[in-house]
Amino acid sequence: MYQGIAHRTAFLLTGSSADAEEAAQTAFVKAWHALPRFRPGAPFKPWLLRIVANEAHNRRRSAGRRAALELRATAAQPPVDAAPSPEGAAIGREARELLLAAVARLDERDRDVLTCRYFLELSEDETAEVLGVRRGTVKSRTARALARLREEVGE
Amino acid sequence: MSELERSLVDLGRELDVPTEPDLVPTVLAAISPRSERRALPPRRLVLALAVLVLAALGATLAIPDARSAFLRIFDIGGERIEVVDDLPEVPVRTALEATLGERVTLEEARRESAFELRGLDAEPDRVYIGERGTVWFVYGTPSRPRLLLAQTPRLVADEPALAKKLAEQGTSVELVDVDDAQGAFLSGDPHFFFLLDRQGRVVEDGARLAGNVLIWDEGGVAYRLEGDFGREEALRLARALRPGI
Numbered sequence: 001m002y003q004g005i006a007h008r009t010a011f012l013l014t015g016s017s018a019d020a021e022e023a024a025q026t027a028f029v030k031a032w033h034a035l036p037r038f039r040p041g042a043p044f045k046p047w048l049l050r051i052v053a054n055e056a057h058n059r060r061r062s063a064g065r066r067a068a069l070e071l072r073a074t075a076a077q078p079p080v081d082a083a084p085s086p087e088g089a090a091i092g093r094e095a096r097e098l099l100l101a102a103v104a105r106l107d108e109r110d111r112d113v114l115t116c117r118y119f120l121e122l123s124e125d126e127t128a129e130v131l132g133v134r135r136g137t138v139k140s141r142t143a144r145a146l147a148r149l150r151e152e153v154g155e
Numbered sequence: 156m157s158e159l160e161r162s163l164v165d166l167g168r169e170l171d172v173p174t175e176p177d178l179v180p181t182v183l184a185a186i187s188p189r190s191e192r193r194a195l196p197p198r199r200l201v202l203a204l205a206v207l208v209l210a211a212l213g214a215t216l217a218i219p220d221a222r223s224a225f226l227r228i229f230d231i232g233g234e235r236i237e238v239v240d241d242l243p244e245v246p247v248r249t250a251l252e253a254t255l256g257e258r259v260t261l262e263e264a265r266r267e268s269a270f271e272l273r274g275l276d277a278e279p280d281r282v283y284i285g286e287r288g289t290v291w292f293v294y295g296t297p298s299r300p301r302l303l304l305a306q307t308p309r310l311v312a313d314e315p316a317l318a319k320k321l322a323e324q325g326t327s328v329e330l331v332d333v334d335d336a337q338g339a340f341l342s343g344d345p346h347f348f349f350l351l352d353r354q355g356r357v358v359e360d361g362a363r364l365a366g367n368v369l370i371w372d373e374g375g376v377a378y379r380l381e382g383d384f385g386r387e388e389a390l391r392l393a394r395a396l397r398p399g400i
C-alpha cells in the first residue's frame with residue numbers, strides 16, 4: 001500500500017534509483033521494528049515517510065552527491081483536444097527542464113521542502129513530520145525556497 | 156497557489172520516476188523470525204558486534220591496524236564507546252569548526268530543531284547545526300573553546316548508536332547518573348570521535364580528537380558535554396542545563 005509513495009519519496013530525495021531502492025527497503029524494515037512505538041491514531045504515512053527520508057538523507061550524504069541528478073521530466077502527453085503545436089510542446093518541455101535544473105541548484109534544505117510540498121504534494125503538517133521540523137519552519141523554508149527559485153528562473 | 160507553485164506540482168507529476176521495485180520479498184525476509192538476531196550468548200554477541208564494527212571501519216576508512224583488540228564496549232547516551240588496545244591511524248581534523256556543521260544564530264537553531272534546546276544560563280558564543288540535526292553550542296571560540304555542548308535528536312526507535320568513540324586504555328570510562336539518565340564520563344587520554352550513520356557506518360572521512368566528555372541520553376535527545384573539566388564539574392554543568400534557552 002505504501003510501497004509506491006515510499007519509493008517515490010526515496011527517489012526524489014536521493015536522485016538515484018539504486019539508493020532509492022535500498023533506502024525504501026531499509027526504511028520498511030526499520031518501520032516494522034519501530035511499530036511498537038507508533039502512536040495509535042497518528043497518521044501513518046508521514047511517520048513512515050520520515051523514516052524513508054532519514055534513510056534517503058543518510059545515503060545521499062554517504063555518497064556525497066547532490067540529489068536530483070537522475071531526475072528527468074517525462075515528455076508529457078497532453079490531452080488530444082488540447083495538444084499544442086510542435087513549437088508549443090518544445091517550449092513547454094524546455095520550461096520544465098529549466099525549472100527542474102533550477103530546483104536541483106537549490107541547497108539541500110530548500111530542495112527537500114519543495115520536493116515534499118510540491119513533487120510529493122504533502123501538506124505542511126505532513127512535510128513537517130517527514131523532515132522532522134516544525135510547521136512554522138516548513139512555511140518559512142518554503143517561502144524562502146520559492147523566492148530563491150524565482151530568482152533562478154527569472155520569474 | 157502561485158503560478159510557480161502550480162508549475163512545480165505539474166512538474167512533480169511529470170517526473171520520470173523509475174518503476175518501483177518489488178520490495179516485499181526482501182523486506183519479508185529481513186523481518187521474518189528466522190532472520191531475527193539469534194540468541195547468542197552475551198560474550199559471543201559482543202564479539203560478533205566487534206567484528207561487524209571492525210569490518211565497517213576497515214572498509215570505510217581503510218584503517219591499517221584493524222587488528223586492534225576490543226577490550227570494552229559501552230553503548231551509552233546514543234554513543235558507542237569502544238576501548239581498544241591501540242588507536243588506529245586515521246586522518247584527524249584539527250579545525251574544530253570544520254567538524255561542527257553550518258554556523259547559525261541561536262534563533263535559527265531554535266527554529267530548525269524539532270526538539271527543545273537546552274543550555275546554560277549564558278548564551279553560547281557560537282551555534283552550529285551539523286549532521287543528523289545535531290545542534291552544537293560553543294562557549295568560547297572554535298580555536299579556544301571553553302565548553303562544547305552537542306544535542307542530537309534520536310529519531311527512530313531502533314536507531315543504533317549516533318556516534319562512536321575509540322579510546323585507548325589510557326582513557327577512563329566511568330558510568331555515571333545524570334539525574335535519572337545513565338551516562339558516561341570519559342577522561343584521561345584524548346580519544347577519537349566519529350559520527351555514524353543509521354547503519355553504524357562512519358560518515359566522516361576523518362576523526363576529531365576529543366578531550367574529557369560527559370555523554371547521556373534524555374527524552375530522546377543525546378547530549379554530550381566536552382571540556383577541560385573533571386567528572387563532578389561536568390555533572391554540575393549537565394544538571395545546570397535548562398530547557399527553553
